[in-house]
Amino acid sequence: MSGTQPDVTVVIGAYEAMPYLIDCLASVEAQSIGPERFEVIAVDDGSTDGTGEYLEEFAARAAMPVRVLRQRNSGGPSGPRNVGLGLATGRYVFFLDADDRLGVEALERLVAMGDRAGTDVVLGRVEGVNRNAPQSMWRRTEERVDVFSSNIKYTLSAQKLFRRSLLERHGMRFDESLWTGEDALFTMEAYLRADGVSVVADYTCYYLVGRSDGKHVTKTGGYLPRFDSARALMRLIAEHVPEGERRDLLMVRPFRVTLLPQFGPRYLEDSKEVRRHKLELAGPLLDAYWTEGVARRLKVHERLRLHLVAERRHRLLPAVVEFVAAEKEPEAHLEDGGTRVYLAYPYFRKWWARVPDAVYLAEPSEARSVPGYRGKRKPAAKPVRPS
Template identity: 50%
Template sequence: LHQSLGAGAVEMIVVDDGSTDGTGEELDRLARRHPQLLRVLHQDNSGGPSGPRNTALGLARGRYVFFLDADDYLGVRALERLTAAAEEWDSDVVLGRMKDVGRRVPRSMFRTNQPDADLFASRVYWSLSAQKLFRRELVERLGLRFDTALRVGEDQPFTATAYLRARRISVVADYDCYYLVRRPDGRHLTLVNRTRPTLDALERVCSLLRAELPRGAGRDLLLSRHFEVELAGAFRFLAAEREALVREREFARMRRLVTGHRDDGFW
């Protein structure tokens, strides 16, 4: 409602994924007040963000799509700045600077505006969350959807594929576009899951990179990002696992993953 882009320029599709806290009723009230802006769908809880995002993607009609998680919010000029950048620079993906509200946000890719960010020379690949502006034509041409089998990290294969196939990736670094909010109870899905779902996502995105890119320095660079970040995170989750059989099983998965990449050059 407060976006500076103006009335009629934004279509907001909200998928109520089986909420139990009165969110559904509040959304319906807002939709009655703002029928030209807000469309609400209700569905049974799916256990993760992939299903609701896919539902919304199937209904979206705009030139661009942007994913906003329920806990977070946008800067007032966010959509205006992001779409203006996409139009001016003919971008397929635009990253907007993120602002922390109690949660850690990526920073290295937001040091300066980048009309044409090179995937291998810039730091954009270190930001793989879905909270970006995507040209919908790219999404539909590639048939991009979120993997509902992934409990966490579902945005990584989606965003990585968009990066790899985009004609141009751009960065808006001079405005706080996305505010990443920490829940009062701290129970974000990405913070409470364990080793197995983290490894599920890691295996999926590593397979994607090996399929999309030839062996060499570029592929090594992107793979190294996942081994430095997600594999390290998986080890931290592993240390917290209480069941010995679970630890042994997931450590065996880690060993197979590392062994499978022993001939890559990023070690």
């Protein structure tokens, strides 16, 4: 590059990535941005399947600068990403998983958007290949959004374009103590610190590939890392956002995506000891961050389960989980002229259960599908005092 700073550094953390790595690197080589405008830093995290050797072969033939580092296995994606980030020289950094691949115009479009909008994070449309991918944030291309006014909080994976000066200014790195959810923590912090976020929705920039061999970079380690992840993300949000509606809006994400599944169908298969431990881990998180603002943004069955955990009504929880796992439809109770809908999940108006009616009250987004629902009643207008 003759001393010219690259526009973007692509950081690839790789572990046992063959044969997926072949398509991944082919997508890097095919980038329309041109080899003079980007560099690749690839970190082999102790692979034994030829991943490191293939990376070195690629580096020897590639038109763009490629640096390969090989290290002992670190146990997760944070270590390799941090190594690559520490060596990056590009104006932007893009984290690419070694079993996924880029759209041909991905880097060119993402960099162009970041430069045009002056934003610090750019999201490119993601498409799943043999696996699900986030969808709600790709409705339209937007030059400038934030984490409060959009659905970007539901895509917290690391596969995005980050302005490197943002990361360096705040000393941002991936938390190597987390076995899962490290990317959510990193990306949420970037969203909260960023001078704007852009969304490229009219082109598939990233193909999220589902592996058929069961090998993944991240080790899940059971339920404990999920609670560690939820705790870290909740603390981060609380540190950056004062109490109130905006914090509640963001807290929905760790409650719904990370904590709630621990009290889903798998809870019915847990031993008594595991159930007890999950409830002990969840209690302090609900004490600290569970609010009416979070609760009303959840569906009734989600709210009910977390309410029971928060109130230490543990003996009531299995029946609710069984009802939800069986995909039963609760009876709908329309009241106040069809302006209020209560969904009669287990214990609804059972005096001995002592669960408030408010827990069963469906918000408009959930009540809309109930026949006869007339919409939330608007408050009466205040009379205008004559002049």
